[in-house]
Amino acid sequence: MNVMFLGTGAGIPAKSRNVTSIALQLLEERNAVWLFDCGEATQHQILHTPIKPRKIEKIFITHLHGDHIYGLPGLISSRSFQGGEGLLTIYGPKGIEEFVKIALSVSHTHLSYFIKFIEIEEGVIFEDHLFQVTAIKLEHGIDSYGYRVIEKDLPGTLLVDKLEQAGIKPGPIYQKIKSGDTVTLEDGSVIHGPDFIGPAQKGRIVTILGDTRFSKRSLELAEQADLLIHEATFSEEDEKLAYNYFHSTTKQAAQVAYEAKAKKLILTHISSRYQTDHDLDKLVKEAQAIFPNSFIANDFMQMEIPKKRE
């Protein structure tokens, strides 16, 4: 599981930062990539990465501002040209379906696959045996959602070496032991299933927020997250601007990470007014003063979210 930043700028594209898109790569977990937002030219950014558009299984849109959705029609149609056949599900606020459908119909684009649209409200918006995704509304003047991606805990694996050492031969009995049952062998000895199962692998939590003012609503999404991705359009000095434009400062993002007891914070959606290494160093230090494990995203930066053992 890792995150790749495809665009880390705010509002308009710049030479060094494209507009927002983040790829959550779940290749090992489900052989798929989930995209969060799709700013203009996201498909161009993808060309510089190993990501294959046909592997994109889901796209989660945080809100309908252009810098988060203008890349959708192009990416969707290229996915078709490149042999994508699998269902694509697009989650987002009300209006996302109309936006995509009009772009595709006006341009006479015919796709080789189906798109399922899910116009979301707050709550659990997706769940299967591996993952659960929750959405909560933030504060951005228009509907803007944050997403909390929870990987479910995986049960421990069967300790085959230990079973063989105990003289238990492979067979249907292994399945019973794996289920955690207590099993009586032919010689009368009793095997306690859980003794032969390795430690459970604790699921990971990744929180990706849309554009927002500093909001207590972010805390619920970010609670104990292994990775929190929070916008930081402005420096701490520009708190007034941040408030007026419904955005956050570095310090406010760090405050959310700190209060939510997140493990790592990555700042993104950086205004083009901050260009030099000096500016960027200053931004990250403002966050680190409150939450030391803070980083600032660059286009194409990757961050691994390591597995956890109980």
Ligand SMILES: [Zn+2]
């Ligand atoms: Zn934005």
Ligand SMILES: [Zn+2]
């Ligand atoms: Zn916005």
